[in-house]
Structures are given as C-alpha cells and as structure tokens.
Amino acid sequence: MKDYSLKINGQNYDVRIDDVNENSTVAHVTVNGTPYEVEIAGDKGVAASKPQVAPAPREADSAKITPVTAAPSPRIAPAAPTSGYAVKCPLPGTVLGVKVAVGDKVSTGQTLLVLEAMKMENNIDADRSGVVKEIFVQQGATVMEGDNLVIIE
Incomplete structure (x- = not known):
C-alpha cells in the first residue's frame, strides 16, 4: 500500500x-x-x-503535466468561497445542465442546475434567495459529494 x-x-x-x-x-x-x-x-x-x-x-x-493518452477531465476544482452561501453537491454525479448564470437573481426553490446521479436526474435548487456570485461547474463536469457548485450572495 x-x-x-x-x-x-x-x-x-x-x-x-x-x-x-x-x-x-x-x-x-x-x-x-x-x-x-x-x-x-x-x-x-x-x-x-x-x-x-x-x-x-x-x-x-x-x-x-498532462496525461499522454487520457483526455483532460471536465471536472473543475472546487474553490473555497470568499463570501456568500455555497450550494454544495449532495451526491456524486455528472452535471447535465446549468440553469443560471453569474449575476442572475434567484429565489428559494429555484433550480440552479441538473445533476445526473445513479441514473436519475436531480434538480439542485437554491436554499435561499440572492444573486449568483460564482459558478464552479459546467455542463458535463463530474462532481463529488461536498463540492461547491454555486455561490449565492
């Protein structure tokens, strides 16, 4: 080991x-x-x-340093938020679509993105109202449980 x-x-x-x-x-x-x-x-x-x-x-x-035979992963490194509320990934999966953009006003319950996990589509909704400050993922990205997805201020 x-x-x-x-x-x-x-x-x-x-x-x-x-x-x-x-x-x-x-x-x-x-x-x-x-x-x-x-x-x-x-x-x-x-x-x-x-x-x-x-x-x-x-x-x-x-x-x-890049792999010789492998294509680069679409996974984006989850950064630590500087301010605001971080919407975290509830389970590992693949991002099927991002429904908001930076600067959008969102309300509680609004769908931020769609995540495919365990062969099911899951809506990731806003827990609170605010303005989207930052988006850490893109369509096709692989995300792990606990990764930061979106920052809402």
Whole structure:
C-alpha cells in the first residue's frame, strides 16, 4: 500500500494504491476517499508488472503535466468561497445542465442546475434567495459529494 499526493491541473488528489495483483492487470486504488478498480494497460496475466510511480521534482510545474493518452477531465476544482452561501453537491454525479448564470437573481426553490446521479436526474435548487456570485461547474463536469457548485450572495 502506497499513498501519494498529486496535483493535476491545479486539483489536489490524495491517492492510495492498495493492491496490485501481479497475476492480472487490475489494481485497487483510492482517490480522495473513493475506491476504484483500475485496469493497467499493456500485457495481460503474469507478464504484467507493478506500475512504477516516481514523484515529480518539487520544482516541476504541475500545470504543464498532462496525461499522454487520457483526455483532460471536465471536472473543475472546487474553490473555497470568499463570501456568500455555497450550494454544495449532495451526491456524486455528472452535471447535465446549468440553469443560471453569474449575476442572475434567484429565489428559494429555484433550480440552479441538473445533476445526473445513479441514473436519475436531480434538480439542485437554491436554499435561499440572492444573486449568483460564482459558478464552479459546467455542463458535463463530474462532481463529488461536498463540492461547491454555486455561490449565492
């Protein structure tokens, strides 16, 4: 078991590689508390070897590091609000649509965005009235439980 702290495109990730089976191409990985079963690309079966991970030099610019074969994730790093009320994501999912824009006046119960989670569409509604100060997500973004979605002042 190994723990890593990675910063990719400005987003911090705590990664734990729990188990790599030498007889297959499957690894058990935990990213920010969420478990994943990861298939290692390449040779199958006994010929597969453990992935070799080396930490980046401290002076490396993480903004210039991009995956070779993977497309960049549409996930936007949730920032801490400076002021106002943060509408947080109630469960992990994918943003299907954002129904408001920065500067819009919203009222209590108004739908801010639509989130697909567990094969269902969920409306994320405003808990209070105010003006949308900031939007942290875009359509197609993957969000985790507790992520900031919208700031209302």
